[in-house]
Amino acid sequence: MADAGTARAEADRGDRSGVRTALAGLTTRGRSFLAAGVAAALCAYVLGQSDLLRVGLLLAALPLLCAAVLHRTRHRVAGSRRLSPARVPAGSEARVHLRTENVSRLPTGLLMLQDRVPYVLGPRPRFVLDRVEPGGRREVSYRVRSDLRGRYPLGPLQLRLTDPFGMCELTRSFSAFDTLTVVPRVTPLPPVRLSGEAKGYGDGRQRSLALAGEDDVIPRGYRHGDDLRRVHWRSTARYGELMVRREEQPQRARCTVLLDTRYIAFRGAGPESAFEWAVSGAASVLVHMLERGFSVRLLTDTGTSVPGEGSEGFAGASQESADAAGLMMDTLAVIDHSDGAGLSRAYDTLRGGNEGLLVAFLGDLDEEQAAVVAKMRQRGGAAVAFVLDSDAWVRERTDVPGPVHGTGERLRMLRESGWTAVEVPRGASLEEVWRRADRERTGLGAASGTGFGTAGAAGHGEGRS
Template structure:
C-alpha cells in the first residue's frame, strides 16, 4: 500500500476558494438557484410577498449548501497499492485503494474516482456513504491491457457532496503509480542451436574471479581465503601471506537483435508481426538468462539495452531476475524506429559480436538482406527468425521475398526460419534447434520453415 498522501479535499486546502465552490453547483443546485431568482423577480413584479419568501428560500438553500461544504474541514488521507506492478500483455493487475478519515468529524457522501488510461478499462468509481471519525475504507478494482506499455494510474480524485445534492466539490490527490505491461513470453524447449556451445569446452575463454576485485598479481591473504591458494614464492619475497588468483569460466554470451524498422512491418495490434517479434525477443532473453547466459538486447538503431554489465550484457554482473526485469521494462516501451537499414546494428556486432546471435527480422530488401547476412561473421552462431509482415496481414504463407531472405542468410551460415502467421514460438524454436549443425556448408546450418499452423 502506498504511503498516505494528504488530500487536496482537506478543509484547510480549499483550492481556488469560493468561486470554485460556486462552480461546483450541481444541476439540482443550479435549478434551485434559477427558480429562486425567477420567483423573486416575479414576486417583485406582482407584489406577492409569499412568492418572494419562496424565491428567497430557493436561492438561499443551494448557497448555504455551498458554504457548508466549502467550510467543512475533512482531513482525508489516501493510498494506492498495485499488485503486481509488472504484468504480461493480457494479464490482470489489482489496484487497492485506501481512504482514511483523520478528522474528528464523520464525512458525508464521498465518491472516489481513479484516473485510468482507457486501454486499461473503464474509469473506476466508488461511493462511500459515511466514514466515521478515524474510520478507514478499502476498495479495489482490476486493470488489464493487451497492449505493451507503461501506464500511469492516478491521481485519485475525491468528490464531496452535501446531503441535498446541491453542490459537488472535486479534489485531487498528488500521488500516482505506474503499471508496466510487458510482452508475453513463452517457455522455450532446451534445444542446442548451431554455435550455442561457443564459450564452453576447451576453447572457453577465462576470466579472473577472486573473493575481492580481480587482480593481475597475487594479493594479500584475506580472512576466509582457502589456504591451498597460498602463493609461497610471493609470500617469501614480500614477507606476508599472499594467495594465488584463480580462474573460472566466463559466462557464455547471447545477443538478441530486434528489428524495429517501421518499413519492415505492416499492420498493428496484439496479433501483428511486430508484436510477435517483440514477444519472441523477450522469450529468448528470459530463456537464455535461465540457462546461465549473459544477454544483451540490440536494435536496428544500434542501441544496446538496457546497458547494464560489460558491453551492455545483462546478467554478467547482476542477478538473472533483476536482469530480466530490466529487459522486460525496456521491451514494454520499444516502438518502431524511423531507420531504413541495419547498418548501425552491424557496426555494433562487428566491434563485439562474440557469442550466440538470435535475430528477429522483418521485411528485407536485397541490400538489407546482404547486410544481415554479413552479421554472421562476428558471431559464434547465428539464428534468424524472418517475418513476412505481408503474410501476417493477409493470413497467407510466407511470400517469395521472405524465402529469398532466408536463402541468403542460409548461404551465409545462419540458421534461418521463415515464421508463418500466428506461429508458436516454442515450435519455431524447436524447429531451429533441429537444423543441421554445419554452419557454412552449402544448405547447412539453416532451414526455411514456411509452413503454418493455428
Template structure:
C-alpha cells in the same frame, strides 16, 4: 499502503493545485441548491416590499441553507484523503492487475454521498466509477477493480477524482488528487526447450571459459598477503620480486555471452496490434532473453539502431550478473514493454555495434532486401554461432508470391554460417527454437510459420 493499517493515506491524499476557493465552490450548487437560493432571495425581497417579517425569516432560511451546505462541503473536500494500491505493478500482456482504492475521512463531520472515479487509459478498459454511502468521521471505504491489456506498454492510472454531495443534495464538489501510478504490461513470453544452440561452448558446464576475477580477493594480478589468506595461494615468484608475501590470483568461471538482436525498423514489419509481426518479434526476443538468462548466459539486447536496450548503457554492456538474473530479467522485460518502431531503414548501425562481439547471436529480423540480407550475414562473428528468425512482411500479409525472394534471403544468411529460419503468422517459437538446435526434419511447405522447406540450415 496496506488497507486497514491506519497509515498515512499516501500521495493521493494531497489536494490538487486547482482546489478552488470558497467563492469558486458556489459553482457546485445543484439545481435544488440554486432553486433554494433563488427562492430565499425572492422571499426576502417580497418581505421588504410587503413588510412581512415572517416572510423574511423564511427567505433567510431558504438562502442560508444552500450556502451553509457549500461551506461545509468545501471544508469536507479537503478533509478527505484517497490512496491507490496496484498489485502487481508489472504484468504480462493478457494478464489482469488489481487496483484497490481507499477513501479516508479525517473530518469531524460525516460526508454525504460520494462518487469515486479513477482515470484509466481506454486500452485498459472502461473508466471505473463507484458510489459510496456517507462516511462517518474517521471512517474509511475501500473498493477495487481490475485492469487488463493485450498490448504491452506503460499505462498511467489516475489521477483519482472524488465527487462529494451534501445530505440535502444542495451542492456537488469534485476533489482531484494529483498522484498516479503506472502499470507496466510486459511482452508475453513462452518457455523454450533447453536445447544447445551453440554446441559444447554454449551455456554452462564444459563450455564455460575460466578467467581471472576482477575484484575482491581474486584480483587479476598477484596482491599482497592479507590475514586469513590460504598460504597455499602464495605466489613465490612475485613474493621474491616485490620483497613481500604475495598471493596468486584464482580463476573463476566466465559466463557465456549472448546478444539478442531485435529489428525494430518500421518498414521491416507488417500489421498493427497484438497480431503484427513486430509484436511477435518483441515477444520472441523477450522469451529468448529470459531463457538464456536462465541458462546462465550474460545477455545483451540490441536494436537495429545499434543502441543497447536496456537503458543508456553503451553497446556491448551485458546484463545478468551472478545471483542477479531476476533483476536482469525484470529490467529487460520493462525495457521491451516500451520499445517502439525505429524510423531507420538500414542494419548497418547494428553491424557496427556487433563488431568484436563473440559468443551466441540470436536475431529477430523483419523483412530483408538484398542489401540488408548481406549486412545481416556479416553480423556473425568469426567462430561464433548465429541464429536468425526472419519475419518476412509478405508472409504476414498472406502474399505467397514473395516466397521465392524470402527464400533467397534465407540462403544468403545460411551461406554465411547462420542458422536461418522463417517465422510467419502463427509460428510457434518453441518449435522454431527446437529446430534451431539441429537440422531435424524439414518443415512442409505452407505450414504455419514455415513458408518453405528446409527451415533449419544445419546445427547451430
C-alpha cells in the same frame, strides 16, 4: 509590512476563489432552494409578511450553509492508489486498489470516486461510497487489462463530495498518479542442445587458465582454504601479507539478441502483428538465456541497448538477474519502430567482438541488408535468425502461405554464411520455431561441426538450455 500585506491579499484571493468554487458546485436542488428563498424573501418584503421572510431566509441559507461546510471540509479527505502488480505481461490483468480516508472531525456525505485510466485499459472506473465517519476509511478496487504493451498512466484520482441534503457537489483532483507497465508476453522455451557452454562455472561451465606470466599475474589476498602452492611470494613481500595467484578465471557464456525495429521492415499493427511477435520472441529468448546463466545483451538495428547494460550484457544465474530481466522488459515495453533503413549500425556494434550466441529477429530483408546480416555472424559463435515476412502476416489466413519478395533467397544467403535461418509464418508458435531452429542446426552441425550456440570457445562440451 509589505510581505504581510501581500500574504493577506493572496489569502483574500484564495478565499474569494474558494467561495466562487463552492457556489459553482451547487446542484440543481441547491440552486432551486436558493432561488425559492430569494423569491420568498422579496415577496415577504413587498407584502410585509415576516413569517414568509423567515421561510425565505431558511430556504436561501440552507444551500449556502451546505456549500460553506462542504468547502471547509473538502480538503480533509485523503486518497491513495496501489498497483498489484505494477508490471504485467500483455493480455494479463492488474488490480488497482483505491483507498480514501476521512481525516477531518466531521463525517462526509456521499463520495463518488473516479479514476482516470487510458482508453486501452478499459472503461473509466467509478465508485459511490456511503457516509464516511471521522477517521474512517474505505477501500475499493478494479481491474485493468491491455493487449498492447506500453506504459500507461493511472490517475489522478477524482473525488466528488456531496452534502447530506444534496445541495452542493464539489470535485477534487489529487495530484498523484501511478504508471502501469505492460511488458511483452514471455513464452517458456523448450530445452535444446547448446554447445560451447563453459564448464566449471556453476553447472558445467568451462574455466580458462589466465594467460599471464609470472610478472603479469594479478594476485589477491589469501583466503582460508587456499592451496599454499598458489602463494605468490613476490607480491607477499611487496604487500606484507599472503597473496595468491588468480590462475583461474571464470568464463561465462554470452548471448546477444538482435531485434529489428525498422519501420520499413514490418507491415501491420496490433497485438497479432509481425512486429509484436518479434518483440515477444526477443523477450522470451532474453529471459530464457538469463535463466540458463548466460550473460545476455539486447541490441536493436540502431545499435542501442538497454540503459545500464554493461559491455558484456547482464549476467544471468545471479541475484541481479531478476532486476536485469525487469530492465530489459521495461525497455521492450516501450520500444517502437525506428526510422532507419538498414542494419549497418548493429553490424558496427557487433563487429570486432566475440558475442557468443547471436539470436536475431528480423523483418523484411532486401539483398543489401541480407548481406549485412550475413556478415554479423562471428567465426567462433553461432547465429540463429528468425525472419518474418510481414507481407505474409498481413494477408488473410485463407491465403496460401509461401515466401514472397525473395524471402527464400534471403534465407539461402544467410544459411550459406553459417546462420541457422528460419522463416516464421503468420501466427507461428515461438516454441515450435525454436525447436525447428534446433533441428535445422543439428543438420548443419553434423556437416560443419558447429553448434546452436557458443560462448566464444566452441567445442568444449554440450549443455542444455
